[in-house]
Amino acid sequence: MNIKKIAEMAGVSVSTVSKIMNNYSDVSEKTKRRVLEIIEQTGYTPSSSAKTLATKKSNLIGVIFAGELNVEFTHPFFVEVLNSFKKQMGVLGYDLIFFSNEKFINSGDYYSRCLHFHVDGCVIISGEKMEPAIQELDRSHIPCIGVDLELTGKKSGYVMSDNYQIASKVVEHFYLLGHRELGFIGSTADSDISNRREAGYVRAIAGFGLAMNPGWFVHGGDFFEPSGYEAMNSLIASGNLPKAVFAASDLLALGAIRALKEQGLRVPEDVAIIGCDDIEACQYTSPTLTTIRQNKERLGVLAAHMLFDLINNQSEGGSFVVEPALIVRESCGSGLTHLNR
CATH class of the missing domain: 3.40.50.2300 (Response regulator)
Structure with missing residues (x-):
């Protein structure tokens, strides 16, 4: 089973199925229901369940180490922040999915990959020389929280030390x-x-x-x-x-x-x-x-709660600056x- 067969069974184009899977609004409710019913009946799971597609919730959080020179897992500061973030997101009922840096993949930007994996939101770890794809993601409808990275999008926020x-x-x-x-x-x-x-x-x-x-x-x-x-x-x-x-x-x-x-x-x-x-x-x-x-623990916990609130429309972004010692x-x-x- 693949997206082409789903489209044939529903009598629609492949692009229409893709739009439904990626929650685009320019598809009629009747067509959307028909496609989702076929997905559920066939058990088709490209990256998430039919229930996820219908509810628009995956309980997945994307983790991005941003920048052409990114810190990844080699910087002890960010590792401790991310560990605190991971624990708190687990308490809130979310799993993490790590994205490869964009320079290592052949096609697809962060935004399209977020849509593909149906992530509910992203945490973006600051690196050096930000890619334009980070700015695009910041401007999108996907909730994002930056760590040591000032994000200003309508569905974004950030945490950093003063x-x-x-x-x-x-x-x-x-x-x-x-x-x-x-x-x-x-x-x-x-x-x-x-x-x-x-x-x-x-x-x-x-x-x-x-x-x-x-x-x-x-x-x-x-x-x-x-x-x-x-x-x-x-x-x-x-x-x-x-x-x-x-x-x-x-x-x-x-x-x-x-x-x-x-x-x-x-x-x-x-x-x-x-x-x-x-x-x-x-x-x-x-x-x-x-x-x-x-x-570091406070930064991670704050990032988790801020992202949770953005995902659940309980806040409109913002920032927290944590006092150092x-x-x-x-x-x-x-x-x-x-x-x-």
């Missing part, structure tokens, strides 16, 4: 430790999250009346450890190091620490380091990493010894 507050907490801590020469390691220059943290960092530096050296602001190719290692090596090669560096992710910070140690420099005595995310590895590095903790460890020094400076 990136300006993240940067402000970093600068305040550096300032109280007596550090006045501050640097920054970010991801690619077109990364929205990295740019938000950098902008907040610049604003906070200015707020404390400190001078800013653009040469101490460097960017890697992504949020991962090798990029942090290369970025710090470029700072070392310049011969003029800042006294403290904020890395836009913990993995960037760990790469920076590795580069400093290889050059015989001490952390935090020569250069203090603060990361962002508070991944589990921060507790076991040498030195342990001072970082900004993002509430400073976690002080060894990489920044522990005493506020220059408080009166």
Whole structure:
């Protein structure tokens, strides 16, 4: 049994059956009932049951790791957020289906694939260099929630940490430790999250009346450890190091620490380091990493409830910004010894 045979049995075109399966409105109720009855009688199940087609509910949530440079399962921050999201969606009665990144498939965009699998909604995990297909999905009627990705469609919303507050907490801590020469390691220059943290960092530096050296602001190719290692090596090669560096992710910070140690420099005595995310590895590095903790469990739970409300027409989208927290460890020094400076 296939869609062509269903069309022949119903006396309609293949495109009409496809429209009915994808819930298009330009098909008469009489034709729709006839096709759905045939689907139910034959037990035809291309990707969902006839009951799903009739009720327009599949209890499936699409998971998309967005961007040409996506983080997928290799980034511990997003893994923890997604695990929290998965648990909460399970409590709410939904299963997850993971979509391959668009560059790895031959045809079909995210929107058409969502229609094909009859997903009730999507969670979209932020990556780098967003594909146009993400914007199309955001503008569609399919409910979507972005994680660290600002979605603005009529059936969309997003959750993220307060990136300006993240940067402000970093600068305040550096300032109280007596550090006045501050640097920054970010991801690619077109990364929205990295740019938000950098902008907040610049604003906070200015707020404390400190001078800013653009040469101490460097960017890697992504949020991962090798990029942090290369970025710090470029700072070392310049011969003029800042006294403290904020890395836009913990993995960037760990790469920076590795580069400093290889050059015989001490952390935090020569250069203090603060990361962002508070991944589990921060507790076991040498030195342990001072970082900004993002509430990963709360982000995941909020994303799940927001998507549930969108699916069930209990809200019209919106956004939640979650407050971060400073976690002080060894990489920044522990005493506020220059408080009166």
